[in-house]
Amino acid sequence: MASIELKNVIKRYGTGKTANQVIHGVNAQIKDGEFIVIVGPSGCGKSTLLRMVAGLEEISDGTISIGNRVVNDLEPSERDIAMVFQNYALYPHMSVFDNMAYGLKIAKVPEAEIKTRVDKAAKILELGAYLDRKPKALSGGQRQRVAMGRAIVRQPQVFLFDEPLSNLDAKLRAQTRLEIQKLHRELGITSLFVTHDQVEAMTLAQRMIVMNGGVMEQFGTPEEVYTRPATTFVASFIGSPPMNLLKNAPDAKAGVITGVRPEHLDITPNGWSLAVEAVEMLGAERLIYGRWTHTQGNDGEVVIIRTEESAAVPAIGATLHVTPRPAKIHHFDANTGRRLETV
Amino acid sequence: MASIELKNVIKRYGTGKTANQVIHGVNAQIKDGEFIVIVGPSGCGKSTLLRMVAGLEEISDGTISIGNRVVNDLEPSERDIAMVFQNYALYPHMSVFDNMAYGLKIAKVPEAEIKTRVDKAAKILELGAYLDRKPKALSGGQRQRVAMGRAIVRQPQVFLFDEPLSNLDAKLRAQTRLEIQKLHRELGITSLFVTHDQVEAMTLAQRMIVMNGGVMEQFGTPEEVYTRPATTFVASFIGSPPMNLLKNAPDAKAGVITGVRPEHLDITPNGWSLAVEAVEMLGAERLIYGRWTHTQGNDGEVVIIRTEESAAVPAIGATLHVTPRPAKIHHFDANTGRRLETV
């Protein structure tokens, strides 16, 4: 187990004129044993960052240290890490046992020791019955666990996960999430977990890094990120349906964006006045889509309101009044998108 | 526009001994202009049913009528239907215009008329700027719209959709959902829409057919299906997280399953007693997973409770007391799985 430190990490693809910078100076201190999730939209550089830590991608600038050792120039195998890939990257021609044992064999761990370690991992992951099978003969969830097993047996200082759950169906994903949490509790190994799914990020992370366009937008606990998003990007990326980010709220100041989550808008006899555009029934709750009545024409701003299933259903076209809960209003600078603590 | 009638529709694959019946006598009356969603898990026969309506699959038994005309033996092109496929099935070598025009050309519609119709559809779907592009050069959402356009230009009596949104990302899916609703409002064409996604089904359907294993489990409005599920299958399939279906609730009768949705369990000073297993933070709400304290050992029954984000977070391992809201308790026959109106 070890801490990880990223110091002004930069990644460029290509050189000279054609160089394309995709990571713009990321700084982060990850504590020993922490479970960190990196989340962000597709193409924002999550995998690139993770792969730089793994040693699969060269670091263009800055330094990465694992356990106080700068690893910039070390081969992946020398960094004492293990990685779980999105499509698992299991060796299709090897049995489950051999898949897990491969790294140990190369490291010349004695046969007996290999067997002990693999068996132990297999037990933790309930793979004991499948050790002789080829990956082809396993279900998606089982494959995923083999990939985890392969990482575990190496007893590395750091676990790296690159969207390890995205090939699983919803049910299995939820279940595996719980397993990963349990595993981390038991082994306590520093982990970096990449995902583009905010639910996964929220449920798994001790702290999470929200990335956008190669920039780290926020680094904090899920609680912090949800309740005090640092930028409009974070505000709209985390939470579903997303936070309403309003320029034209009746009481808005110029240059300031008002943010309110749909569940923090209460239907009140008066307040912001909206024309109902659509209503969606989602079982336990309803989403109401409304447009300002006070702005001329169509300004493109839709306000989403989340209500209980039991609440009354407004008619389409009807006018609705809503009031944001005061403590739950956020303000952002319209130009930079950064959170404003005081308005 | 036309009504659709399914009378005891049966589908068998293969013949004789190897015959495999996948649709077991479906009966349904669909009114002219209705928007019907067929929902169910993978392999339940949704597509098969739809394809029988389309004429792409032979009907083994029973009859299908469109607008009072039995279509069992008609070619797809003679049934006056249009279909949108899951992966759109755009002709990759044809431009967007040609994709939409192909069916009209074969039907020998005059050039000028073709142009008018395609242009009109393109305008509705905001595809005007892309008419000369090949499908390859379009985004997923645009492709989806071309597929819709191809269906629209034919001015059919019935629209058939086979999971047309499942290749889109979450945001686009939500948006397209709204567009389809709008389109249906405007054109009013009878539509059959297949999906395995309950959110889609709930939000789009005027009435929905819930299928399981080739059997129609329920046919009703989303409201009905959600509030009065006809079977345990429907109860667990519609709603996320699913309804708790409990055999071991403290006050349960033998042979009766008690159903309560997670949002209808309130934390109260006393009531059902549970040991907290895990807590997941989902932004606006929390899920608490608990196990009975009154049953011996592990009976595998987990109770999920949904609380507001603002509610207190219980510690793992702590004991929690919950009470179901009386009006929201459902009962099912443990053997047949069917809803019991009186217990």
Next chain:
Amino acid sequence: MEKRVFFRSNWLPWLLLAPQLAVVGIFFFWPAGQALVQSLQQQDAFGTSVTWVGLDNFKALWNDATYLASFQTTVIFSALVTVLGLSIALLLAVFADRVVKGATFYKTILILPYAVAPVVSGLLWAFMFSSSIGVVTYALHKIGFDWNHLLNSNHAMALVVMAAVWKQISYNFLFFLAGLNSIPKALIEAAAIDGARPWRRFWTIQLPLLAPTTFFLLVINMVYAFFDTFAIIDATTQGGPGKATSTLVYRVYFDGFRGMDFGGAAAQSVVLMVIVIALTVVQFRYVEKKVQYA
């Protein structure tokens, strides 16, 4: 693997198949049947006197030590061509897979021999190794090696093998390269994280994963060595010295078209067809299976 939907028509598929079936029937099955009939006959060169001899032709083949030797020659030749062709191509493909700069240039050169006709290939190699004017012969002589494929059967075998391998490398190379490309990069990365060095990765990951490609090429190369090398042998050694490079196919042509022993040649054809059909079945099975994986 089958299509789910299909068109219904009783006559259209036959119409569509007609041209192909006509060609196949007239130019493949009819002659093949003829060969079968002729293998039971003894004819004079001109076909004017024909006698039925039962299985005599086959018995004669069985008793002909040189025919059995041709079997051996064919096996050795095919094995050499296949093994060398595959391993050299694999070596080149593995390294071509590594280079980034100039890859297209190398590839272009390496696939050129594919375009060269076997006869021309034979001609070029015979020219290089010609006893009087061959540059390679000259160079070998300079380093004290006396090349003489007219007399030395090993040299002759080496010559036809070289010419045959040279021509086939391109094809193998292309497929190996494609095979290597289709191995997910993540597997290589996973192995690298597991601590495997390039050499080890090649043997434990890449090579085993190339097995389907290799097997496919193995069959293709064997067929090539069996049949398509006729022109190469004809242009270089004409089966000599002795019968040292006379493969089964060369024998069919030689005994039939040069020796005018039509019955014997037909019997040889039949033997070849049997071998060939066995190979087909193996390949068909394999290819079908592979497709189902995909």
Next chain:
Amino acid sequence: MVERRTTLGILAHAIMIVGALIVAFPIYLAFVASTHTPQEIMQSPMPLWPGSNFWESYQTALRGSSSSLTSTPVARMIWVSFVITMIITIGKISISLLSAFAVVYFRFPLRQLCFWAIFITLMLPVEVRIGPTYQVVADLGMINSFAGLSVPLIASATATFLFRQFFLTVPDELVEAARVDGAGPMRFFIDILVPLSVTSIAALFVIQFIYGWNQYLWPLIAATSEDMYPIVVGIKQMIGTGESVSEWNVVMATAVLAMLPPALIVVLMQKWFVKGLVDTEK
């Protein structure tokens, strides 16, 4: 790229260079020989750099030399090769497209048998059934004609198989969409399937072009007059017994000319070729 070590990179380049040199050498030598006078080639060793006899050699070859065995000019041979090759290539591709379409998209009795019947021809090379085939072609009066030289070679298991494989990967929905659009089988074939198969067609064009161009044994016996010799046979005839080859330069010029068209096809269509083959075969 996992390893960043330069040694491996250098080794890779070194091996590629050595490989390319060895592979290219025979072709290079043929070219060099074609640029020298016969006397220069007869010297031992012959020069390894191009000489100055280029024009003479190629002119003699193209016009046909009085002293070579075939007085037919190479230009005529190239024409014959070209015609035969085109008939074979286009013929093979067309009839294979049709039969693969029939086999994949229709269900009819004996379907598997038909497919097998075609497939097995892959394994009955001309060499094996040469005598009877010759007889059949002669009985049909096709000896020494373009048709006789090409049609017997037109059946193609490879192409049928490749197209079948490709058709199997064409999404079913496309057929269904076409059926909903009202297209019948032939309409679907022409409007949708053939345009979609361009990559496979291109790959097969390369393969079959080379197959046709390089035919040797069949034309050797089926062409009985010199003006029907394709270039590949012409070359062999030029060398004759080897008893009197004195014009190696002309022979090699002819060899270079014989290699040129297929080489051009392979190099120019390289990308398509690999794509078409690999996407479907693998």
Next chain:
Amino acid sequence: ATEIQWWHSMDGALNDWVNDLAKDFNASQSEYKVIPTYKGEYDQSMAAGIAAYRANNAPDILQVFEVGTATMMYSKGAIKPVAEVMKEGGVKFDPKSYISAVSGYYTAPNGQMMSMPFNSSTTVFYYNKDAFKAAGLDPEKAPTSWPEVVLAAAKLKTNGSTCPFTTSWMTWAQVESFSTWHNVSYASKFNGFGGLDARLEFNSPLHVRHFENLANMSKQGLFVYKGRAGKASSSFISGECAMFVGSSGSYATIKRDAKFQFAESTLPYYPDVPGAPQNTILGGASLWVMSGKPAANYKGVAQFFSYLSSPQVQAASHQRTGYLPITMAAFELTEKSGFYKKNPGTEVPVNQMIRKTTDKSRGVRLGNFVQIRAIVDEETEQIWTGKKTAKEALDSAVSRGNELLAKFQAANK
């Protein structure tokens, strides 16, 4: 004009000769057009012709080497005897005008002339005068016996020659011609002239001795094997090989292409063998007329043959190619013109052939002879590679060959 297809095996300078003959004939009249086509080596063109016959596509005229004579002669109805063609064509034809050694070879037991003598050759000895000079040998004096050949070869080798001696047509020159030259039997039944039940006998002690001798030379680098059929001649022409036994018909190409002084001389022999030298064997080829053609074609063929047998054409051909003058008239015409004087050595083949022949030296006529030759080639190649001794190879060749003879006998009863 009626086209007359003529398939042949004449390459090098001989190809020019054949083309010229056709051109001249075609120019001499307008009714017929003879189209010569080179169809590969002798065995190849013969095979091609037979295959074509089987496919009803035979040429009108097929040049077949002497070895194929029996096969052609015994074929039932595939060929039209030349005597018949000439008679039907109304052309004067006198078999007796041909040198008997030649006409006898192509005459059936019933006395009918079966094919048209065309290019008859025999084996001769060529050597490179320049190389002899350089090696200190007398360029005007050719070695006449095998021991002398060995000595000369040794000298040439010491002087740096990589190929002092070679031979083309191993079977024709070193087995068949060797037999008649030493008047030993090649096969029983007068080398097959006596009937189909003849069997091979060329594994006699003398034959074995000769091949042991060649094997020793080969081991010492004095004899270098250059391949089957006529392949060796290019090694002589290129100057690589200094002494060479080959066909007199190679003269034309050697003369055209060799860049050195050379001479033609009689075949070496073993002086201790009684009766040697006898006469060399006839080689080359004759023209066969294939059956089943329209009458007009046969008329044209007759015309063409008549053109070919005019003494002027024959003499010119003889002088141009090195093939034998096949009629006495042509021989006399050439002699009178002083050609032999002007071109010393050119009379050698004639002299070798017009000696009186014996039963053992008249020639060889065997069925499946082409294949027998292939066997002899294969077997003797084993000697040079050291895989077999001379005796083993010849024994094996005889026994394999006899099987073919038995087969032929069975098929042609």
